[in-house]
Amino acid sequence: MIKIITAALLLVGLAGCQNLGVQPWQRDLLAQPAMTIGEADGLDDAFDDHIYFSKEASSGGRGFGGGGCGCN
């Protein structure tokens, strides 16, 4: 049941998203590297994820939050 509701919400969400967005010729600002999620800050995100993964009890979200280090 939860799966069906989630799927329905996602579909409704996607349908709603049709009203959002831009035309291809309006992508001048979005095309800049600073606007590219996951790439804008180069290696900083991966460094930060590793530092905070080893100093806090949380990980993941931005990408996969697996282990990948012993981190004593």
Place this chain on the structure above:
Amino acid sequence: MKKTQTKQISAGLAAATCALLGNSAQAAPAADDGWKFDSAVLYYSEQDRVTAVEPVIQGQRTFKDDSELKLKLTVDSLTGASHNGAITSDKPQTFTSPSGNETYTTNPGEVPLDDSFHDTRTAANVQYTRPINRLWRWTAGLNFSNEYDFTSLGLNAGVMRDFNDKNSTLTFALSHEADTIDPVGGVPVGLSIQSDQQKTDGSEDRSVDDVLVGLTQVINRRWIMQLNYNLSVTDGYNTDPYKVVTVVDANGDPLEAEALGGTNIGPGDGQVFELRPDSRTKHALYWENRYHFSRDVLAVGYRFMTDDWGINSHTLDVKYRIPFGQTWYVQPHVRWYQQSEADFYRESITQAELATTKEVSADYRLGKLTDMTYGVKLAKQWQSGQELSFRVESFQQSGDSDAADLDAVIAQVGYTFYW
């Protein structure tokens, strides 16, 4: 009338959902303009504790068929001291080193640190992404990481689907990771007295399985968002083999191992090895926004995480990029983090609690924490795509225990170039 209302409600709901959801249709990199290399060295130094130096190089190429290959190599060199889990006491405490061959004593009032901490980690990542058709892409990757007591091998695969003239992108990805933990001196028996050195030979295993569902959404010409849900299930050895929990008397002073029926190695040696649950399920929701003000760019990321260890956390990350002098930018960064403690976290335990407890850890990283990071990045860019950057940040942790009070400096030099 009723029908119209329903329509309005569903339109409203859809808009609200979109407002919650993230971005998409990212700028496609120029095809086949050679290899792009991102290189950087990170210097991370905690006051009185760990220092790390971490060089990284990443090569990335987009081919004529729009497929993309990313290769990354990381070396992480760590030295210094790490909190061993024991309480900060006004009495001396005695511990055994990880190998079990030596003992060390912490003076009254000092945070107990194990200074035999040194390690070199090497990690390699490969990720390949390829279009299936105009709307679909698939991606697959391999991760490998190795340090002297830990090896990790990971695989991931996912698909991406563009919608609404590439203004929306849905991502679905899976990852599996297999970890092997081979502690120096053997695997300690959880909750046993440290001075007795009850350890088993061989290694322990852990698997980490992740699911990631994400939506990237262009809101308008200036605004792009991403919303991710990440489920992560860890199964196996989650314990830190080098951490102990202090067994205390009614006054909160460390007991002697002899009083617990253990081996005497010195004063305040009533310390037991920690033990954590052998599974953990985490749910993380991540929401990132990027807004372009024509010159400046604001990036705001928020993450909520909750797990079945009883930990809830909130992370807020804000960056503001200000270009100046045609080719430079400066980017202040603020990060705030807060977590609640794990159900089995105790700063210390009594002998009576030890008799009935199943799991306990005094690792401050599982206790209540509030962290702040302030920093700034300065970068110079060239027409050729080269970029030279410097980042300096101050990271401060605080929590209920003295061990949680930590100050660190993060410094990074980066250089991006094309080949």
